[in-house]
Amino acid sequence: MKGPFSGSPNHSKITMISLSLVMILIMTFVSCAKEQESQPYRIAVFVPGIVSGSPIYEMLVAGAQQAADEHEQAVVQVIEGGSNQGLWEESISTLAASQEHDLIVTSNPAMPAIAAAVSAKFPEQRFAIMDGALEGNEAIYTLRYDQQQQAMLAGHLAGLITASSMSGANDQLKIGLIAGQEYPDMTDLILPGFTAGAQTAHASVTVEFRVVGNWYDAAKGSELARAMIADGVDVILPIAGGANQGVLTAAADAGTYVLWYDTNGYALQKGTVAGSTAIRQDKATYETVVKAIEGTLPFGSAETVGLERGYITFIEDDELYLELVPQEIRDQQHAFIESMMQ
Amino acid sequence: MTYSILAYGIPILLAAIGGYLTDISGKMNIALEGLIMVGAFTAYGVMAATSSYLLAFTAAALVPALISAGYETLTTVYHGNIFVTGLAVNLLLPGLTALLSVRIYASSGVLSLQTDHMLSSVTLLQIITVITLIVFVTAYGILHQTKAGLLLRAAGLNRRAFEIRGGSPDAVQRTAFALSGLLCGLSGAYLTLSLHAFVPNISSGKGWLALAAIYLGDRRLSGLVYAALFFSVAEYAANRAQGLFDMPASLFLGFPFLITFLGLFVKAMFRSRRNDHKKP
Amino acid sequence: MRRYRDTAAALCAAAAAVVLLLTILSPDPAGTIGSLIRGPFANTYTFGNMLATMSILIICGAGMTISFQAGLFNLGGEGQIYSAGLAGAVIGLLLPVQTGIIGTLLIMIIGTAVGALIAGVSGYLLYRFRIHELISSFLLSGALVYFVDFLISNPLRDTDGFLQSTRQIPQAFRLPSILPPSNLTSALFFAVITAASLAFWLYRMRGGYELRVFGTNPSFAEFGAIPHKRYTILPMLITGACYGLAGTLMVLSTQYAAIMGFTAGYGWNGIAVALIAGNNPILVIPAAFLLAWLETGIRTAMSGSSLSFDMSNVIRGIILLSITLRLAGSRRRSMK
Missing domain, CATH: 3.40.50.2300 (Response regulator)
Structure with a gap:
C-alpha cells in the first residue's frame, strides 16, 4: 500500500473523472428536455x-x-x-x-x-x-x-396603554422596542418614531431598546423581554423576525402587552397583542x-x-383589538391616526 | 433570575451531556445543533397532532436518536470523517426540516401551537429540570459504577485493546451517538414547548455551545454543569447589561463568549500557578 | 482499485439522491439539475465567480491543513476572516490613495497579521496554560464576530448607504479583475501560491517535517528535540494568517468593504476542504474546486430555476456527505 498521502492524488483524479462523467451524463439528458418559449x-x-x-x-x-x-x-x-x-x-x-x-x-x-x-x-x-x-x-x-410614521402609530398606542389602567399596565411609564439587529432604518427612523409617538401620547414615557443580535433566536428574544418586563416595561414592540415569538411568550406569561409590526398579529396571542400596524x-x-x-x-x-x-395602516377593526383595548384609548388612537393623515 | 439561568442553561446542559458521551466513546458528535433542530420540529409536529406532552417528548427523543446513530453508522461503514459528515448533517437537517415544514404546514416560518391547554413556562421548566437531573444522575451512575460505563470509556481510551478483548467499539460508539441524539431531542423539545411554537433556527447555536461546554468543563461530567451554568450567567449578565449601560445594545451581544473565554483563561492561570508551586 | 469503484459508487448514489429529491420537490427538476451542473460554465461571469470562490476556499483550506497536520484544531476561522476583513477595510479607508499597490500590499499584510494574531493567541494559551485550542479559538471567534458586527453596524458604518457595511475602499487598492464583470481577481494567484508554498514547506523542508512528526506523535517529537513551543504556536499562526489573508482578499476583490456577515461560512468550509483533501495543501486545490463548483452551481440553480433556499442547503449537505464518505476515507490519521 502507498503512503497515506501519496495515494490521494490519483484517488481524487479518479473521483473528479467519475464525477464529471456522472454530470455529463445528466447534462445530455437535461439538454434534450429543455426548450425555449416565446419572449413575454x-x-x-x-x-x-x-x-x-x-x-x-x-x-x-x-x-x-x-x-x-x-x-x-x-x-x-x-x-x-x-x-x-x-x-x-x-x-x-x-x-x-x-x-x-x-x-x-x-x-x-x-x-x-x-x-x-x-x-x-x-x-x-x-x-x-x-x-x-x-x-x-x-x-x-x-x-x-414611511417607517417613522408607522413606528409613531405603534409608539402612540404604546404610550396610551402604559399610562392607562388596563389590567396588564403598571404604574411606570416604560415601553420597550426589541430589534433583531441594529440597522440604519431601525436606529434612524423606527426607534425615534416609536419614541416620538409615545411621547405625543404621554410626555414622560421612556423607551427601552434591546437587540437580539439575529432574526431567529426566540429564546433570547424571550429572555430580553423578561428582563425588560422585570424592569417595569409593560408594552413591547418586537421587530425581530422569528425572535418575536419569544417576546410574545414572555409577555403572555407576565400578562403584559405586545404590539405587532407590518402584519395583522392580533390572533397570534389573544389578550397579549394589543395593537397592530400593517403595510400593504x-x-x-x-x-x-x-x-x-x-x-x-x-x-x-x-x-x-x-x-x-393607504400603504401603511393601523388595524382598528379587528375584533380582538376591540375586545382588549378600552373604548377611550381606541378613540384617542383613532384621533391620532386622523391627525397623522393631515 | 433562577428561571432565566435554568431556561438558558438546561437545553445546553442536556445536549452537552449527549456530546460528552460521544466524546468519551472516542468519536465526537458535532451535529448536536442540527439534532436539536430536529427534536424541536418533531416535538412541534407531535404536539400539534396529539396535544400530548409525553408523546411529544418521546418522539422528539427518538427521531434525532435514530438520525444520529444512522449517520454515525454510515460514516463508519464508508470510512468517512465523522467531523465532516457531522458538518454535512448540520447543513442537511435544518434544510430538511424546512422542506418538511413547507410540505406539511405550508410555511417554513414560525409555527405556533394552540395555547389553550399548554403548561405554563415555569411548570415546563420544572419538568425539564427534573428530567435533566435524572439524566445527569443516571449518566453519572452508569459511567462510574457500571460495566457499560467502563466499556464506553474503554472504547474511547484504547480502541485496539478493546477489539483484542473481543468487544465492538463500533457498537459502543453507535449507542453513544444514539444517546446524544436522544438528549439533543429532549433539549429541542423543551425549546419548542416552552415557546409554544417552532421557530426556524430555534437551536440558535446551543448545539455549538454544548460542544464548547464539554471542553470548558475539562471533559468531566460534573464540569458540564459548571460550564452550562457559566454560559447561562454570562448570557444573563449580557442581557441585563443591554439595559443598564448607556451604550449601543449590540455591543453586548458577544459578551457571553468573551466572559467565558476570560473565565477559561483565569481558571487555567490559577491552575498553572498552583502547578508551578508544586514543582520544585 | 476497489476504493475507486466505491468512490464512483458513492458519487453516483449522491447524484441519484439529489435527482430523486429534486424530482419529488422541484417543479422543474431537469432545469434545476441542468443549471446546477452547467451553471458555473454557463458564462464568463459565473465561471469567474466559481474561480473566485475557489481562491478563497484554497487559502482557508490550505491554512487549515497546517494545524491539522500538527494535530491542532482551529475552530475560529469565522472570527479570524471577519476581523481581518474589517482590519483590511479600515486600513484601506485610512491610507492615502496615492500609496496604490503598496497600500494594497500593506492592507494584505495587516489583515494577515490580524488573522495570525487571533489564532496565535489560542496557540499561546495552549502552550502556556494548556487551554484547549479548540475551545479557546471557538470562544474568541464567537466574541469577535459580534464585536465586528457591532463595529460595522455602529461606529464604522457607512451612514450614506443602507447596507450594514463600512464605506468602500478606494479603487486604487482593489485587486485587478480577471474576467470582468465577475468577481475573479488576482486573488487566484495568491491562493495557488499559498497552497504551493505551504505544501513545499510541509513536505520538503525541515520545519514542515518536524511539524508532521509533532502532529503524529508529540512524545516522539520530544525525543527528537523538536521544540514543543514552536509547533504548538506556529501552526496556529499559519492557519490564522491564511484565514486573515482570505478575509482581506475578499474585501480587496469582491466586497470592497466589510459587509456585515460577509464571511458566509468560509471558516467552516475551510475545515471541510482541508479534511476532504486529506490535509495535503496541494490536494486542497481540487477539493476547493469541487466545493466551489457545487456552490456556484447551487447559486446559479437558485437564480435560474426555482430551487429554494432550503432545498439548496439539503443538496449541499447531501453532496458534502457523499464526497467525504469516500474521499476522506483515504485518510489514515483520524482526528484527535
Whole structure:
C-alpha cells in the first residue's frame, strides 16, 4: 500500500473523472428536455431572505404574481437569496448577467445600493425596489414606506396603554422596542418614531431598546423581554423576525402587552397583542409591476408612501383589538391616526 | 433570575451531556445543533397532532436518536470523517426540516401551537429540570459504577485493546451517538414547548455551545454543569447589561463568549500557578 | 482499485439522491439539475465567480491543513476572516490613495497579521496554560464576530448607504479583475501560491517535517528535540494568517468593504476542504474546486430555476456527505 498521502492524488483524479462523467451524463439528458418559449415580459422577484414565513416577502411575491397573472404577456420567477447579505450582490449580478429578466423586483432598504452596484456592471438591467430609497439612477425605481410614521402609530398606542389602567399596565411609564439587529432604518427612523409617538401620547414615557443580535433566536428574544418586563416595561414592540415569538411568550406569561409590526398579529396571542400596524406591500408591488409591464414606471425616481394613500395602516377593526383595548384609548388612537393623515 | 439561568442553561446542559458521551466513546458528535433542530420540529409536529406532552417528548427523543446513530453508522461503514459528515448533517437537517415544514404546514416560518391547554413556562421548566437531573444522575451512575460505563470509556481510551478483548467499539460508539441524539431531542423539545411554537433556527447555536461546554468543563461530567451554568450567567449578565449601560445594545451581544473565554483563561492561570508551586 | 469503484459508487448514489429529491420537490427538476451542473460554465461571469470562490476556499483550506497536520484544531476561522476583513477595510479607508499597490500590499499584510494574531493567541494559551485550542479559538471567534458586527453596524458604518457595511475602499487598492464583470481577481494567484508554498514547506523542508512528526506523535517529537513551543504556536499562526489573508482578499476583490456577515461560512468550509483533501495543501486545490463548483452551481440553480433556499442547503449537505464518505476515507490519521 502507498503512503497515506501519496495515494490521494490519483484517488481524487479518479473521483473528479467519475464525477464529471456522472454530470455529463445528466447534462445530455437535461439538454434534450429543455426548450425555449416565446419572449413575454419576464419578471424576477429577488427575495433577500426566505419567502415562506415572512409576510413582507409573501406580499411581495403575491403582488408581483397578481400583476403578471392579469397580463398574459408576463411571467414571474421567484428567487430566494437567503439571509446572508454578503451574497445578495452576487446573486443579483448572476440574475442580471443571465439577461433573462426584463425587470428585477426586490424589497429591502439595503437593496438600492446593491442594485446600483450591479447596475454599474449591467446597465441594461431594470430594477423596481420596494421598501428602499434611491433617486437618480435611470435603471432603478424605488418605493419606500414611511417607517417613522408607522413606528409613531405603534409608539402612540404604546404610550396610551402604559399610562392607562388596563389590567396588564403598571404604574411606570416604560415601553420597550426589541430589534433583531441594529440597522440604519431601525436606529434612524423606527426607534425615534416609536419614541416620538409615545411621547405625543404621554410626555414622560421612556423607551427601552434591546437587540437580539439575529432574526431567529426566540429564546433570547424571550429572555430580553423578561428582563425588560422585570424592569417595569409593560408594552413591547418586537421587530425581530422569528425572535418575536419569544417576546410574545414572555409577555403572555407576565400578562403584559405586545404590539405587532407590518402584519395583522392580533390572533397570534389573544389578550397579549394589543395593537397592530400593517403595510400593504402586496398592493404597492402590484401597482409597481403593472406600471412596469405597461411601460409607465418612472425609473430613476424614488417615492415615499404612507398612511395617506393607504400603504401603511393601523388595524382598528379587528375584533380582538376591540375586545382588549378600552373604548377611550381606541378613540384617542383613532384621533391620532386622523391627525397623522393631515 | 433562577428561571432565566435554568431556561438558558438546561437545553445546553442536556445536549452537552449527549456530546460528552460521544466524546468519551472516542468519536465526537458535532451535529448536536442540527439534532436539536430536529427534536424541536418533531416535538412541534407531535404536539400539534396529539396535544400530548409525553408523546411529544418521546418522539422528539427518538427521531434525532435514530438520525444520529444512522449517520454515525454510515460514516463508519464508508470510512468517512465523522467531523465532516457531522458538518454535512448540520447543513442537511435544518434544510430538511424546512422542506418538511413547507410540505406539511405550508410555511417554513414560525409555527405556533394552540395555547389553550399548554403548561405554563415555569411548570415546563420544572419538568425539564427534573428530567435533566435524572439524566445527569443516571449518566453519572452508569459511567462510574457500571460495566457499560467502563466499556464506553474503554472504547474511547484504547480502541485496539478493546477489539483484542473481543468487544465492538463500533457498537459502543453507535449507542453513544444514539444517546446524544436522544438528549439533543429532549433539549429541542423543551425549546419548542416552552415557546409554544417552532421557530426556524430555534437551536440558535446551543448545539455549538454544548460542544464548547464539554471542553470548558475539562471533559468531566460534573464540569458540564459548571460550564452550562457559566454560559447561562454570562448570557444573563449580557442581557441585563443591554439595559443598564448607556451604550449601543449590540455591543453586548458577544459578551457571553468573551466572559467565558476570560473565565477559561483565569481558571487555567490559577491552575498553572498552583502547578508551578508544586514543582520544585 | 476497489476504493475507486466505491468512490464512483458513492458519487453516483449522491447524484441519484439529489435527482430523486429534486424530482419529488422541484417543479422543474431537469432545469434545476441542468443549471446546477452547467451553471458555473454557463458564462464568463459565473465561471469567474466559481474561480473566485475557489481562491478563497484554497487559502482557508490550505491554512487549515497546517494545524491539522500538527494535530491542532482551529475552530475560529469565522472570527479570524471577519476581523481581518474589517482590519483590511479600515486600513484601506485610512491610507492615502496615492500609496496604490503598496497600500494594497500593506492592507494584505495587516489583515494577515490580524488573522495570525487571533489564532496565535489560542496557540499561546495552549502552550502556556494548556487551554484547549479548540475551545479557546471557538470562544474568541464567537466574541469577535459580534464585536465586528457591532463595529460595522455602529461606529464604522457607512451612514450614506443602507447596507450594514463600512464605506468602500478606494479603487486604487482593489485587486485587478480577471474576467470582468465577475468577481475573479488576482486573488487566484495568491491562493495557488499559498497552497504551493505551504505544501513545499510541509513536505520538503525541515520545519514542515518536524511539524508532521509533532502532529503524529508529540512524545516522539520530544525525543527528537523538536521544540514543543514552536509547533504548538506556529501552526496556529499559519492557519490564522491564511484565514486573515482570505478575509482581506475578499474585501480587496469582491466586497470592497466589510459587509456585515460577509464571511458566509468560509471558516467552516475551510475545515471541510482541508479534511476532504486529506490535509495535503496541494490536494486542497481540487477539493476547493469541487466545493466551489457545487456552490456556484447551487447559486446559479437558485437564480435560474426555482430551487429554494432550503432545498439548496439539503443538496449541499447531501453532496458534502457523499464526497467525504469516500474521499476522506483515504485518510489514515483520524482526528484527535
